[in-house]
Amino acid sequence: MIQIRDLHKYFGTLHVLKGIDLDVDKGEVLSVIGASGSGKSTLLYCINGLEPIQQGSVEVDGTDVHAKGTDINKLRQQLGMVFQQWNSFPHLTALENVALAPKIVKGKSKAEAREIAAQQLKHVGLGEKLDVYPSALSGGQQQRLAIARALAMEPEYMLFDEATSALDPELVGEVLETMRMLAEEGMTMICVTHEMGFARDVSDRVAFFHQGVMEEIGPPAQIFGDAQSEHTRKFLANVR
Amino acid sequence: MEPTISFFSGFTPNDLLFLGEAALRTLWISVLSISIGTVLGVFFGWILFEGKWAAALTVAPVLDIFRSVPLIIQLVLFYNFAPIVGLNLDPFASGVVILTIYTAALVANVARGGIEAVGTPMRRAARSLGMSYWQDLRHVVLPIGGRAVFPAWVGVALGVMKDSALVSVLGYVELLKASQILITRTQEPFLILSIAGAFYFALSYPISRYAASLEKRWAQ
Numbered sequence: 176m177i178q179i180r181d182l183h184k185y186f187g188t189l190h191v192l193k194g195i196d197l198d199v200d201k202g203e204v205l206s207v208i209g210a211s212g213s214g215k216s217t218l219l220y221c222i223n224g225l226e227p228i229q230q231g232s233v234e235v236d237g238t239d240v241h242a243k244g245t246d247i248n249k250l251r252q253q254l255g256m257v258f259q260q261w262n263s264f265p266h267l268t269a270l271e272n273v274a275l276a277p278k279i280v281k282g283k284s285k286a287e288a289r290e291i292a293a294q295q296l297k298h299v300g301l302g303e304k305l306d307v308y309p310s311a312l313s314g315g316q317q318q319r320l321a322i323a324r325a326l327a328m329e330p331e332y333m334l335f336d337e338a339t340s341a342l343d344p345e346l347v348g349e350v351l352e353t354m355r356m357l358a359e360e361g362m363t364m365i366c367v368t369h370e371m372g373f374a375r376d377v378s379d380r381v382a383f384f385h386q387g388v389m390e391e392i393g394p395p396a397q398i399f400g401d402a403q404s405e406h407t408r409k410f411l412a413n414v415r
Numbered sequence: 416m417e418p419t420i421s422f423f424s425g426f427t428p429n430d431l432l433f434l435g436e437a438a439l440r441t442l443w444i445s446v447l448s449i450s451i452g453t454v455l456g457v458f459f460g461w462i463l464f465e466g467k468w469a470a471a472l473t474v475a476p477v478l479d480i481f482r483s484v485p486l487i488i489q490l491v492l493f494y495n496f497a498p499i500v501g502l503n504l505d506p507f508a509s510g511v512v513i514l515t516i517y518t519a520a521l522v523a524n525v526a527r528g529g530i531e532a533v534g535t536p537m538r539r540a541a542r543s544l545g546m547s548y549w550q551d552l553r554h555v556v557l558p559i560g561g562r563a564v565f566p567a568w569v570g571v572a573l574g575v576m577k578d579s580a581l582v583s584v585l586g587y588v589e590l591l592k593a594s595q596i597l598i599t600r601t602q603e604p605f606l607i608l609s610i611a612g613a614f615y616f617a618l619s620y621p622i623s624r625y626a627a628s629l630e631k632r633w634a635q
């Protein structure tokens with residue numbers, strides 16, 4: 176489980192996260208929504224240690240992410256992350272993209288790593304594209320490649336940072352479909368998203384962020400039907 | 416009987432051999448300087464990228480000096496002043512030292528550009544997979560950044576090869592110096608400079624062809 180306690184994050188003097196308390200249970204799907212600049216991406220970066228924090232703590236399965244002695248590279252293997260920009264490694268084929276980290280980080284043999292990679296690529300519907308370079312893939316395919324690449328490390332958790340925001344509208348569906356499939360398989364997921372349909376249908380809980388504060392968190396029915404916070408209602412009225 | 420003929424048409428097949436050998440010396444001093452200089456330059460480029468203001472105050476100005484002072488001045492100064500501090504280097508070694516530093520200074524900027532070209536998002540993606548800083552550098556930054564700046568590096572390498580002609584001022588008999596010797600003897604500057612030019616071309620053309628084919632392969 177992920178436990179966040181009184182998390183404060185500053186960029187210089189800019190106070191970006193102002194005391195976040197949040198627990199995410201195994202198997203849960205949490206969607207994070209909120210206006211641009213409210214600190215959603217920063218929250219994910221603080222969870223997997225890509226950004227340092229200034230106060231509070233983040234624990235993943237009991238390990239303090241930001242403690243000095245923590246082997247962050249090891250911990251990150253538990254935390255797959257998918258970004259808005261898919262960041263495929265352009266010099267590697269789809270298969271090599273996915274096989275690289277299992278090979279060099281986990282020390283799998285080349286054959287094993289390729290086996291895992293082929294399996295994960297099939298899993299996200301790219302079984303036909305193993306030997307294709309990313310430049311020959313569509314944005315949606317590259318984002319699914321990024322999902323397969325993260326899954327190949329066999330993470331316990333998946334963090335999605337607006338995985339569909341950079342995609343052409345007609346490609347959004349295939350990526351959401353893949354995310355939905357992972358959710359059904361029981362993956363624990365934190366999804367920063369602007370896709371309200373996805374947040375409503377797929378998540379167990381939805382968190383609304385407003386200016387660095389988690390204003391409200393609850394089941395989709397509450398957030399979308401009976402929001403307690405004025406800010407939540409305003410935000411939802413504007414995106415719909 | 417005909418001293419003028421032997422004096423003006425003194426270019427013999429042997430002289431061609433002489434030029435060929437000199438071309439090999441050009442090749443040798445270039446290969447040496449470019450390889451060592453590239454390794455050093457990549458290291459300096461990494462320091463420039465990571466070192467922030469500390470590097471901006473130390474490494475950067477030194478590299479700037481070597482990049483902006485004309486090579487011929489560096490060569491002459493180094494060759495004449497090194498003995499004062501107890502370094503007795505022959506023209507070849509002096510040439511290698513200066514050409515290497517000069518290459519490193521040029522490559523440092525190219526390498527820094529390469530690292531910058533990879534960008535933070537790509538590197539965060541690599542780190543998010545559990546790669547260490549060094550694994551990211553080796554398996555992501557090096558291949559992606561390296562390819563991005565490869566054409567610039569080829570430009571530096573070909574430039575250094577041509578500039579190696581300046582080592583002739585120290586008396587090292589490479590291609591240009593050999594040509595001058597033959598011109599003095601044969602009084603056939605046009606012929607000999609043409610041959611020397613052809614040698615330079617023969618040295619660099621395969622490199623640019625090979626580079627172009629590599630780029631084409633990577634572009635797919």
Ligand SMILES: Nc1ncnc2c1ncn2[C@@H]1O[C@H](COP(=O)(O)OP(=O)(O)OP(=O)(O)O)[C@@H](O)[C@H]1O
Pocket residue numbers: 186189191209210211212213214215216217218
């Ligand atoms: N590396 C950084 N340096 C300085 N400020 C930053 C940095 N990253 C983010 N910020 C600032 O922190 C605030 C929160 O940014 P964040 O990216 O977390 O917002 P977000 O909720 O993800 O927004 P969006 O929907 O636009 O992605 C913003 O004001 C942003 O400008």
Ligand SMILES: [Mg+2]
Pocket residue numbers: 215216217336337
């Ligand atoms: Mg964001």
